Amino acid sequence: MMEVQDQESLGRWDRLGSRDLSTRLEAMEIISQEVTRKVEAIGPLTSSPPATGTVLSSDLNDILAHLLMLSKRCPFEDVRERCIQLLQEVQDLGVRIPRPLGNGPSRFIPEKEILQVSKVDSRTQSIFEDAFAALGRLDNISLVMGFHPQYLESFLRTQHYLLQMDGPLPLHYRHYIGIMAAARHQCSYLVNLHVNDFLQVGGDAKWLNGLGEAPQKLQQLGELNKILAHRPWLITKEHMEALLKAEEHSWSLAELIHAVVLLTHYHSLASFTFGCGITPEIHCDGGHTFRPPSLSQYCVCDIANGNGHANQHDDQLDDQDMCGEVEVLMERMKQLQECRDDEEASQEEMATRFEREKTESMLVVTSEDEECVPSRDISRHFEDPSYGYKDFSRRGEHVPTFRAQDYSWEDHGYSLVNRLYPDVGQMLDEKFQMAYNLTYNTMATHKDVDTSMLRRAIWNYIHCMFGIRYDDYDYGEINQLLDRSFKIYIKTMVCSPEKTTKRMYESFWRQFQHSEKVHVNLLLMEARMQAELLYALRAITRYMT
Amino acid sequence: MEKMSRVTTALSSNTISGKTMFCHLDAPANAISVCRDASQVVVAGRNIFKIYTIEEEQFVEKLNLRVGRKPSLNFSCADVMWHQMEENLLATAATNGAVVTWNLGKPSRNKQDQLFTEHKRTVNKVCFHPTEVYMLLSGSQDGLMKCFDLRKKESVSTFSGQSESVRDVQFSMKDFTFAASFENGNVQLWDIRRPDRYERMFTAHTGPVFCCDWHPDDRGWLATGGRDKMVKVWDMTTNRAKEIYCVQTIASVARVKWRPEKRFHLATCSMMVDHNIYVWDIRRPFIPFATFEEHKDVTTGIVWRHQHDPYFLLSGSKDSTLYQHMFKDATRPVDKANPEGLCFGLMGDLAFAAKESLINSDTNRKPYPGGDRRNPLFFFKKTDPTEQFAHVSSALTIYQTGLDSNNMDWFVSTAQRYLLTGKPFAELCDHNAKVARELKRPQVSTTWTMLRIMFSDPANLPAAGLNHSLSKLGSLPLMNSFSLKEMGSGLASESRLERGKGDSRQDNIHLETGNSHISNNNEENEETEGSDGPAECMFGDAELDDDDLYSMDHENQAEEQEYTLPQEGFQLRHEIVDNPSAPEHFQQDKADSPHVSGNEAEVPCLTPIESFSLISISQPLFTHHLPASFFCPIVREMLSYYAEQGDVQMAVSVLIVLGEKIRREIDDLTQEHWYMSYIDMLQRFELWNVSNEVIKLSTCSAITCLNQTSTTLHINCSNCKRPMSSKGWMCDRCHQCASICAVCHHVVKGLFVWCQGCSHGGHLEHIMNWLKSSAHCPAGCGHMCEYT
Numbered sequence A: 001m002m003e004v005q006d007q008e009s010l011g012r013w014d015r016l017g018s019r020d021l022s023t024r025l026e027a028m029e030i031i032s033q034e035v036t037r038k039v040e041a042i043g044p045l046t047s048s049p050p051a052t053g054t055v056l057s058s059d060l061n062d063i064l065a066h067l068l069m070l071s072k073r074c075p076f077e078d079v080r081e082r083c084i085q086l087l088q089e090v091q092d093l094g095v096r097i098p099r100p101l102g103n104g105p106s107r108f109i110p111e112k113e114i115l116q117v118s119k120v121d122s123r124t125q126s127i128f129e130d131a132f133a134a135l136g137r138l139d140n141i142s143l144v145m146g147f148h149p150q151y152l153e154s155f156l157r158t159q160h161y162l163l164q165m166d167g168p169l170p171l172h173y174r175h176y177i178g179i180m181a182a183a184r185h186q187c188s189y190l191v192n193l194h195v196n197d198f199l200q201v202g203g204d205a206k207w208l209n210g211l212g213e214a215p216q217k218l219q220q221l222g223e224l225n226k227i228l229a230h231r232p233w234l235i236t237k238e239h240m241e242a243l244l245k246a247e248e249h250s251w252s253l254a255e256l257i258h259a260v261v262l263l264t265h266y267h268s269l270a271s272f273t274f275g276c277g278i279t280p281e282i283h284c285d286g287g288h289t290f291r292p293p294s295l296s297q298y299c300v301c302d303i304a305n306g307n308g309h310a311n312q313h314d315d316q317l318d319d320q321d322m323c324g325e326v327e328v329l330m331e332r333m334k335q336l337q338e339c340r341d342d343e344e345a346s347q348e349e350m351a352t353r354f355e356r357e358k359t360e361s362m363l364v365v366t367s368e369d370e371e372c373v374p375s376r377d378i379s380r381h382f383e384d385p386s387y388g389y390k391d392f393s394r395r396g397e398h399v400p401t402f403r404a405q406d407y408s409w410e411d412h413g414y415s416l417v418n419r420l421y422p423d424v425g426q427m428l429d430e431k432f433q434m435a436y437n438l439t440y441n442t443m444a445t446h447k448d449v450d451t452s453m454l455r456r457a458i459w460n461y462i463h464c465m466f467g468i469r470y471d472d473y474d475y476g477e478i479n480q481l482l483d484r485s486f487k488i489y490i491k492t493m494v495c496s497p498e499k500t501t502k503r504m505y506e507s508f509w510r511q512f513q514h515s516e517k518v519h520v521n522l523l524l525m526e527a528r529m530q531a532e533l534l535y536a537l538r539a540i541t542r543y544m545t
Numbered sequence B: 001m002e003k004m005s006r007v008t009t010a011l012s013s014n015t016i017s018g019k020t021m022f023c024h025l026d027a028p029a030n031a032i033s034v035c036r037d038a039s040q041v042v043v044a045g046r047n048i049f050k051i052y053t054i055e056e057e058q059f060v061e062k063l064n065l066r067v068g069r070k071p072s073l074n075f076s077c078a079d080v081m082w083h084q085m086e087e088n089l090l091a092t093a094a095t096n097g098a099v100v101t102w103n104l105g106k107p108s109r110n111k112q113d114q115l116f117t118e119h120k121r122t123v124n125k126v127c128f129h130p131t132e133v134y135m136l137l138s139g140s141q142d143g144l145m146k147c148f149d150l151r152k153k154e155s156v157s158t159f160s161g162q163s164e165s166v167r168d169v170q171f172s173m174k175d176f177t178f179a180a181s182f183e184n185g186n187v188q189l190w191d192i193r194r195p196d197r198y199e200r201m202f203t204a205h206t207g208p209v210f211c212c213d214w215h216p217d218d219r220g221w222l223a224t225g226g227r228d229k230m231v232k233v234w235d236m237t238t239n240r241a242k243e244i245y246c247v248q249t250i251a252s253v254a255r256v257k258w259r260p261e262k263r264f265h266l267a268t269c270s271m272m273v274d275h276n277i278y279v280w281d282i283r284r285p286f287i288p289f290a291t292f293e294e295h296k297d298v299t300t301g302i303v304w305r306h307q308h309d310p311y312f313l314l315s316g317s318k319d320s321t322l323y324q325h326m327f328k329d330a331t332r333p334v335d336k337a338n339p340e341g342l343c344f345g346l347m348g349d350l351a352f353a354a355k356e357s358l359i360n361s362d363t364n365r366k367p368y369p370g371g372d373r374r375n376p377l378f379f380f381k382k383t384d385p386t387e388q389f390a391h392v393s394s395a396l397t398i399y400q401t402g403l404d405s406n407n408m409d410w411f412v413s414t415a416q417r418y419l420l421t422g423k424p425f426a427e428l429c430d431h432n433a434k435v436a437r438e439l440k441r442p443q444v445s446t447t448w449t450m451l452r453i454m455f456s457d458p459a460n461l462p463a464a465g466l467n468h469s470l471s472k473l474g475s476l477p478l479m480n481s482f483s484l485k486e487m488g489s490g491l492a493s494e495s496r497l498e499r500g501k502g503d504s505r506q507d508n509i510h511l512e513t514g515n516s517h518i519s520n521n522n523e524e525n526e527e528t529e530g531s532d533g534p535a536e537c538m539f540g541d542a543e544l545d546d547d548d549l550y551s552m553d554h555e556n557q558a559e560e561q562e563y564t565l566p567q568e569g570f571q572l573r574h575e576i577v578d579n580p581s582a583p584e585h586f587q588q589d590k591a592d593s594p595h596v597s598g599n600e601a602e603v604p605c606l607t608p609i610e611s612f613s614l615i616s617i618s619q620p621l622f623t624h625h626l627p628a629s630f631f632c633p634i635v636r637e638m639l640s641y642y643a644e645q646g647d648v649q650m651a652v653s654v655l656i657v658l659g660e661k662i663r664r665e666i667d668d669l670t671q672e673h674w675y676m677s678y679i680d681m682l683q684r685f686e687l688w689n690v691s692n693e694v695i696k697l698s699t700c701s702a703i704t705c706l707n708q709t710s711t712t713l714h715i716n717c718s719n720c721k722r723p724m725s726s727k728g729w730m731c732d733r734c735h736q737c738a739s740i741c742a743v744c745h746h747v748v749k750g751l752f753v754w755c756q757g758c759s760h761g762g763h764l765e766h767i768m769n770w771l772k773s774s775a776h777c778p779a780g781c782g783h784m785c786e787y788t
Helices: A002-011 A021-042 A055-073 A077-092 A122-135 A140-145 A149-164 A171-184 A188-200 A205-209 A216-230 A237-244 A253-275 A300-304 A310-321 A325-339 A347-363 A409-420 A424-437 A452-465 A476-481 A484-495 A502-507 A514-544 B002-012 B356-360 B409-417 B425-438 B442-455 B464-471 B476-505 B508-524 B532-539 B541-545 B547-560 B564-571 B584-597 B600-605 B608-644 B648-658 B668-684 B688-697 B701-708 B764-773
Strands: B021-024 B031-034 B040-044 B049-054 B059-064 B077-082 B089-094 B099-103 B112-116 B123-128 B135-140 B144-149 B155-160 B166-171 B177-182 B186-191 B200-203 B209-214 B221-226 B230-235 B242-248 B253-258 B265-270 B277-281 B290-292 B299-306 B309-317 B321-326 B341-344 B350-355 B372-374 B394-399 B752-754 B761-763
Touching (some): A122 A149, A140 A514, A188 A205, A253 A514, A347 A476, A452 A484, A484 A502, B031 B309, B040 B077, B089 B135, B221 B253, B230 B253, B230 B265, B265 B299, B425 B648, B648 B668, B648 B688, B668 B688, B688 B701, B761 B764
Parallel strands (some): B031 B077, B209 B253
Antiparallel strands (some): B031 B040, B049 B059, B099 B112, B123 B135, B186 B200, B277 B290, B299 B309, B341 B350
């Protein structure tokens, strides 16, 4: 009986994703009946608030939280309206209904700046509907990425394929690997999201107690996960060999590629999550509360979010302060463009510049705050929590520079991935290109700007942090274009994203739009993913030859 | 002939010779190029830039162009080209975007001549014009192609492809056209004199086009290779570039080079995974014409040593070797390939093509029964004798299926007619043997007969009825243990008893068959093996008299089977246990009898009827135990044999009929596998009933649960139209009874029949009766219901 209940409650929301209006209405009808039934089952509510802790009420609360999420995030207007109505009905019956904690999908970006689900163009609408149909939710990440619909489309297609379409790994493995990867960066947002998915596809809840409970095969992946997340340059073909030749627990090449793509995807997605300050999903823990709103009508989050009045004033001050930042940057770009031919740096000089940038990137201090100990909850998903990003030079390790020309994504990585995990190479390729080439030719308020130089600088700076060098790039440009606060932000986000703070987010590129900052985040995310992938794939290639 | 003479004139001045050889480089190579007279080769890579002379027996390093204390990135070469007219002139493309020319005629150590740093990104390719001495072309990652006049300090013209990075540029042999291939899959054609726009553009591949090469003779032909693992040949003479050949390789194509003097040949190498160099005949795109398999890592550069000699190929690789391959040493995959094809037609026809020689050597075989439409088609193109292709002429034969050849009727009727349970073992065997015989399957039929002989005893048949009832006894195992313990001592008497019985019954059919079989055996094999032993004991007269041998066998038996026998004794009759016909009162009687008859000596003091039955008990028990277990290995082999022959039906049927006699001998997985295959076949033939019976009778838990799946029926309440979530007959939403009979207004618990028109219904019987007398719906809805 319990089993049936679970099944039912899991499948309950599925049909809301249908594009057919009547199907949705029908599904909504069933849900509302169920809610009514549950409310009645709890009994007379007039007196005390529903006893928390009983199975019935917590079940109901889950449903209410989900309804709340739908009322805000469902791309279908009819469902949103019906959910609001239903919540209202329930409240009228005397049941306490939840309200969202924090405003909007991001802590860093005021909600009003982010796309409203109700006000999007038809293309974005269609992307959102697809995403909703596939996952039964429209997560905050997608909403924030909604600034850049072309990219979002490519991103969702890839993610959907990785998680739900044909592939060598079973579905619950995929989510579990996602959890492992996200946990490496203590990204509770992604962990929560995928714990739900993991259980929904029939994963064994026991595994969630820690990697030790998972099958041996997944445990072995822990090492790769660890190195890949923090020091990918240390990956050797021996690591791959250990996974591929472990007798009954060994991975096949195709499985390994799938796992590597998933790991890198979630490492970099964790970067994005922290970099954009993604808030917990409304229906997940920490996304809603049943407590009544405080008297002031503003919770802390509101204020931090820029939704309060107080902050507005500061911003304006800052704006005046920082006036001209964009112009300076544009001027520099122009200069670089022009004088490139004049002063030709010697080869030695070029090499030194790369080394200097690499070394300097090490010295960029990331941790403003004290070393934060990962919360217990998340840390159980991986081992060795103290293992983190380590700089090349600081510990005296000498790591040979990775020459991009010797092993590039376009020539080598793509072929390997596509050979072992067909179609994914193509999708990743499109996604990388989309991220790299995305531009609206604007900078803050200026139009018709060629931003390719800036984008390349960011991309190459990230690869530089991972030791990847492009022979044909003058790393002196990076110094000209990326100022210190920006470098701090990049470095933190890429190497230890969990330490990203709102202050960092705000202190770089103050005059730029939020959409542009999200754009930067996309670049960072994809560049990081490619860097990790390159190291992993190179090791696999070496194993194969 | 004309061509040949031209070759000789071209080569006459400096005939090249040599052998397959290699030398180690210090570093991985990125590209190689030869000088015009084919005597030297230049190797370029990130950390290497050297010239080797090619001698008869070896490569000799002639010059290291990487000089200076701290070599700059200008030496880090992505590509290199030796000028084909000016033998002192080389050009390299550097990964940092520089285009460098080198003059070997310079007296100083540093041979660097000119340095062009106009490209912003890595230069992927440099190319000298084949006839214009001073014209150099470069293609770069920044999407630009630049044409340099070596007499000037900077480029004379820049071509912007307006698409992505340029991967390759190649001058056409004779005019001022060049082709450029791009990372986005495009190929563009440019006139060197018109830098403003390309003359033609087309999409050649999905994904990057890594390389292109103009045909040395056929002016309009351009070969391109891409990341999509294809090599395509385009005819550019027409208005639209037309793909005329396409070769599918197994990895992305990094380089492609036409083979000199061979119109249809080209060489390719790959960028990833695959280390071999292939030479293809583009007309035969499926199997490489020749393969060079020497390299241990990806091949990065290939070049034919002389532009008029097709037999020498040079290659450089990431594995830091430089090879000269002789064409005569190449592997010819064609030789290993079986030029045979086999295909089934829609109606079961079979087409088979094989080398003609193979077919011919086989001519005196019998013609195939049933419409042998042998239809030799000869694939056969006479080409010029210089072609080295192994011309295989194949004969194509088409076999039509006769009516019976792949007819599965026997399977269906066997499945339907076999009896698997419900009768005594021996009868089942006999029945099945008869079925098989009637279906003209003598071997199967004999197998069934054999099985009956092996696992039942002569006395069994007449006493079958009694055995049935006996089998109900709960105390049977106890009885067995008695006989077991006594085996050692009571053997002799027992065996005699049995023999006497057997003789007196005149139940000789089995004995006879058994005897003949065994005597055959004996003739063939003097030293009888273990499994034959008991059989002889059972049926062979001579051995029976030999008490020593007999008892010895039994001792072994008793030891080994102390645990298994009691169980078997019970489970032997497993299928009979299901038989509900056993009268209850027998049980009481028989329950006592074993105790009484525990000692065979007491037999005489029982009542005649009892003694009769007792004897018949002791016999089957006795004869079963010994032979049955001895036969098991044979039967196991037999079952496997049938299963492997594809007759899984036989394997499963025997498995079921023998039940516990054999089940433990075969591991569960195999059994499950057989069951699954058989059930699958049955279901394909839509023999649902048989399939279900098999499922029911199987002893594997994995199989029996098959018909437990998806047995849930979800119903909606007839009143509120909502799903009935709870069990029972009440809808917990509207608190009414669901599915009420429209006639008697009671809940229908069983067959519910309803009208599809008005959805009213009720007990099958009631509705039937109602509709006999009335045409309208019993619920009074006015619908004219129909019952058929």
